[in-house]
Amino acid sequence: MKLNHFFLFLLFLLPCTVAGQKQKTYFVSVSGKDSNPGTLEKPFATLQKARDVVSSQRKLHQDAVITVFLRQGSYFLAQSFVLDSLNSGTKQAPITYSAYQNEKVSITGGITISPGKAVPVTNRNVLSRLLPEARSRVLQVNLKALGIKNYGTIQPKGFGRAYTTTAMELFCNKEAMKPARWPNDSLVPIGKVIDPGSIPRNGDFSHRGGKFTYNVQRPARWTKATDIWISGFFKYGYADDAVKIGNLDTTNKTLTTVQETMYGFESGKIFQRWYAFNLLEEIDEPGEYYIDREAGMLYFLPPVGKLETIELSLTEEPLVVMENAAYVQFKNIIFECSRGMGAYIERGRANKIDHCTFRNLGMVAVSLGKGIQMDGFQHTGTGQPTSRIIGNLYGHLYDNTTFDREAGSGHVISNCQIYNTGAGGIILGGGNRVTLQRGDNQVVNCRIYNFNRIERSYKAGVNIDGVGNVIRNCEIYNCPGSAILLHGNDHLIEYNVIHDAVKDGDDMGAIYYGRDPSELGNKVKNNFFHHIGNEHGVIMAVYHDDGACGMEVTGNVFYKAGSRNIMIGGGNDNVYRNNIFIDCPLAFHLDNRLMGWAKGFVAKDGLYEKRLKAVNYQQAPYSERYPSISNYFKDNPGLPKRNFIEGNVFVNVKSLHNGKPEWSYIGKNFILNSDPGFVDYEKMNFELLPTSEVYKQLPEFVNIPFSQIGVQKDQNKKSDVYRQPVRTRRLR
Template structure:
């Protein structure tokens, strides 16, 4: 009987061809076990591993011994797995085609954490609002602040999280911003509108500042503060010259610790002090400690499924030169930088995932070959990304794509200070995404943004819903009366084709109050803007003229020598009448409904030759519709021209002014039976935009 039991056990544990080899990890496990079953056997040798690292070694042993002849699944049981160092996957951890390595959560939440839980915490005797935690036994000074072009200073290299929520370094003012009154030195010294507090011990102080505009923020160390003169001197130059009225706040000064949600690290006193959010008693007190949680370098055919990643100081999952990686059903939060960054990698799929509370954005995928136009086949699908860009506010998008051939489909992007989706490269598909309430702290910002290239061609922005974009920017400044007014920005766009961007297709999208300009085409060539529904109280389409830079023209000249490019983008061979004019664009079959008083909703600065504006349907709920136009090759120019006057110029043809009889509900658009949309050949917009349930 005993021998029969032994034989049965061996049969169960030895993998057979065509089957999946199963390993198990549990917090009740032991790294001396073989990891081949969830339950411990009477023999005491069979049972789950305790650590992720031990399971990783088991995979490496299989490969080393030539035994990886089937798929492998590592079942990770519910629990909090705290890393002492980042997990690092390379070729030794890779699967093969048909033999994928899958790391999978089971039984509940599996949290893979790069954090350190603080103990020894208590209320201060002198100030009962403040809690302090002793840190003398922790290697906190080894966690370095990530200095780069936008983050300069000596703030702590980690963040503090209480009850799963990020706290902010002690700051002034506690909410909103301070404002530059007068620049006293071009990039280093200024006085302020607001009265500065009396401050001391500024050795680690820094400012978070929009120095000269509303679209570029950075952190810069402080040299000195004179509270009597209301002057601040910076230890390093800002990127842009300082300008009156622009925003900043001071942070990382111990005496500024005075409001719920703030914290300070006292290096000399070996303690972290904080005031809990909403004065709630702290339960989980965690600092981010590991730079990354997981890295894949030259690792292929790996799947991560249903896992939760938290508490890294930089990118949570960093991927380089890796292929055929699936990240499905994960949650990533409380991260210092991006959630996922994949470079030089192909067939990376991020699907059905939740990403939030990241410091510098969501997902970056870069792959393919721009010379040959070979696609990366990277994918971001059905992900919910929100509250990103906590630390760097602008140009830290939810999704950034580069290279060639990434698909971004059915995602929900919302609640963020800066750009929603950022595009570099060629042949990307941005389809059926919902984007709203982004650019909340920025101007000159786009829900979907790309720019400054004639060679970013083949990109398609199709069937997306972009709505409720308001932006934030300087409206008025009066030094004499000591007043500054910030508010809704006139520089936020739904789709922003910036600075001579060319070769994009923007079709079948639904824009509903999508910023000051629903679509801006800024001097580009060969763009197609067709079959969109635009409801706005501002500009629907703004197409302007701006000459491309010498460097952009140089890259274009190189591109047209590439036979692969000419074959893929035949318009590159078309003759150019004027390199400084936007040519080859098509604006057709768009439905435009404006509620703006006076109805000024379109602005065209284009040559009539080589551009098509036709078969559009316009309507104003105020009874007036007007157009700004500058026909570059016709010497005709007028601001606020009535619709019929614009049509009389003969540029736009086949278009009409009529009520489209449209209803917009969430991400769906419908038309009444008598709607005139058939007259312009309008095609229905799909109803399945946004997250898939």
């Protein structure tokens, strides 16, 4: 009895201890001074000063909950704001950097120019290059006269190339403007290819650009332009690229590029097209601009409506860096107008970015884990792990599949809006692929959209790697390529809405992974995929490429989700149960490519043996966690097997699958051509009514919790993240 009383006494003390915990509060303001004490009345001027004071206070008061409030305004960072172990909190006493109350706070890597500095163009030489209908509307800003001289350098961007910072970009009224291009909203077919250029993928590293013909008149206007670039899909529909024109022959209508592309140039397919950009001559739509780097002049056609703000990106480093920090939170802050990434996290634990907005960034919003510095332009290789970059991470991962990026654990990105980024949304690392230690890093309740302003393929809304990380309750949409790219093991992708994805190109998936049979244990649960793909490409909602194995896909809804909803390209142990497929020509593509053109992957000393040995596949923990993997090469590895398709509902699906019977197990499914009893078919509410025929045909079918899918409203916070999504023009 006395012992019970003692425990009750402890329970009584616990809330008293928390309630009595020290609270420390500091303030930062754009009108403050670092010589101030950091109070509400006398705030600091910089984040750096606040950080240093917090660090010193932490030594004196280790149990204090510390909050740094930023007052309204934009805080320009020329270099990263860095936090490390000396600037960390604890689970009971975190450190928080937050906007004060409902004030709008921006951490920016750009500078603001008064709209009054934008004046009409008067230089006759410049006017002669502009289109007649644009001459009176284009404005100019003399950047050099304002002391702005760092314009950056346009670099090749695209498939197989390293993530790099962008050149200076223009943002008006908080929206990203676009380098002047032609055509404005379409592409031009590649003509006859005279020289495909050197092809690094085939081992040719001679750095020879390609040469092809064109059959349009427009380039005749570009004879005075000296820095023209083209972008497009030059060989494959999953490999976009951007390269500089070295020679434009308007007499013979040929175009020669300075740089090679990964696969060379080819013509004839519908997606093998290009557009030109960085052309003064093509400023003809509101929002287009051109920077004359030699003259230090900005030319642009303002957006429709009042021109309220002009911003130019300058900073190339991550705006915020957390290296070996713990229990640090950023809340209610806008990260914007940078040439690189918004935030970088390495090592540490339990850091949180909550209710923040990331927009108008040159690369990604957040990257968790080290990147790779690698010389040259090559599809694969081994580089140097490097902090605060992404670099050629995926070329390195191809050859070094167990690379531990040291991303730390327990980090959370939640309730954020991420949009208008240049090369994807979030790079989510964490965990160890050899030991299968989980990262437990999470992206939760975020809206991620319009994240491919500059690079369009293999730069996903979330690139997830490592072991045991989570993407939950997000909405990922409006992207030309994939929504999620996956590497690693035991990841959980659940309760997300993925729509209007893979709107360009060919041979891609909204969720994509492949070519490594050791990447097992991943789960895709209770997601809603809709309006995936485009009018010409072979596009999937979930793409198990080149022998991908061991994914469990359950409780999902696929509506108009690709030319084929699922592609299982020769892999094993992929399980599809309790899903609903609606309105598609082909639900499952199944093939045995590992017995055909890809049989070299499973050959002795081939790629798959190398990748399986890298994780010690015949030993624990792999042999225990995934028992079938130990016998991979003894079990006819080229033959697809144990792919289960059972307990699913198919509505208005023309064909269930196109594979041979031995490549999968087709159990009992419910197939029909009418509404099986959805709550509201027309409004895309595909939750089943209690009276649905599905329960009669499939008694074990579990209703998919449709209302729990997608971004959920936080009852404790009203945020922009809960607004209705951006309207999307549907392709079909």
